Amino acid sequence: MANRDATALDDPVGASLRGHHAHHARRLGGAATYQPDVATFSAVTADPDPQEWADLARLLGRGELADMFSCASVPPPEWEPVFVLEGRQMTWSGGGRRPAETGTEVVELGRDSVPEMLDLVARAKPGPFWPRTRELGTYLGVRDHGTLVAMAGERLRPPGWTEISAVCTAPEARGRGHAARLVSALVARIVARDERPFIHVAEANTGAIALYERLGFETRKPVTFRGFRTP
Template sequence: MPDRDTAVLDDPVAAALCGPHAHLARRHGRAASYHPDIASISTLTANRDAGVWDDLAELLGADAFALLFHCPALPPSHWVSEFAMGGYQLIHTGPRPPRPRRAADLVELGPADVPEMLALVERTRPGPFHTRTIELGTYLGVRENGALVAMAGERLKPPGWTEISAVCTAPEARGRGHAATLITTLVHLITARGEHPFLHVAADNPALGLYQRLGFEIRTEVTFRGFRTP
């Protein structure tokens, strides 16, 4: 277990929105969320109070999507449940890796790359990604013959931690070690800042084994839930 406070990971969304990502947050009462073109992730600061769901509905508006995790409470029955999916939160417990050899086709992605990033996400479905998600942190990509075939980046940033997210590889480029290169590079960048890497993964995602081989360890189980406001 790393020598760090892991308590902020019990609700990393709230910790990020009240901390390093406060400038990207919108709030109403006891609910908070990212701006909709950045991320659909929301959090409730008093999730055992039924009235807090009114705050979230007011914040997001009618017929809006809300993604919550690390939230044990359920909304009132007139909210629409879109999905519930089991998964894990993992933290990097291995030693700080050596700086990986930077491949010639490994690049840092910027706003001009967003259309290609969105197209890759559409093909590979690593999780939610929006037009301004890139503002959450550093995103890296791998290009083959100029085309973006793999990427990964930083999402939630609770104090002292950074989440690795949007790890994806185009089907025609799999089996070449791109994901491992991207994750290892991000782990180095994060630890070089004095922060600690973590990530979330669906329970049935075959990438779980890769993450564990790269030094990540399951910290806790998580349920990802998607709802639509009334």
């Protein structure tokens, strides 16, 4: 696996919207955001001026959520803070322990699986996931007697990198290694196309952090996730 320039991970939303996800982007000046129902993530340039924030507000509309992800820049005071969440960004280092084989089949989830995916997200609460989020990349799942009980997929795509996201398991199916198998399957797919996996996780989610470390992920840096309401 080739070495990757990790500087693209300092602005993963902006880098994705300028590149692999450009067809999902809405833009005005230096501001950009995803199309509705794909993602709420928005991006501005490294040193945004008031006009750039005004452009982003115009893109999103009045009273809408601007999920600034890990952007270090803070909007003008009239933007209402919605949430602040401490987390970390982790990158796959090429090692890790392979999950035990259990015979559980990992399947690819298509458009017809979206209602089930949204139901699983509502119960497992992995983070933001919308009706068209599946369009950002490949999503894999595990079924138990036909019912979707676990999933994970690809989200942000800065050059040379793919983020693994929406890792979740239904409460009644936890403790069976589904998350490890899904993340490992995605890692294999990402590496096979000569890209490198990365992931974001809330700092309070110590169980997930320990799992990702066992699978070969290392902490790159702490991040702070922020959301605001447009004026």
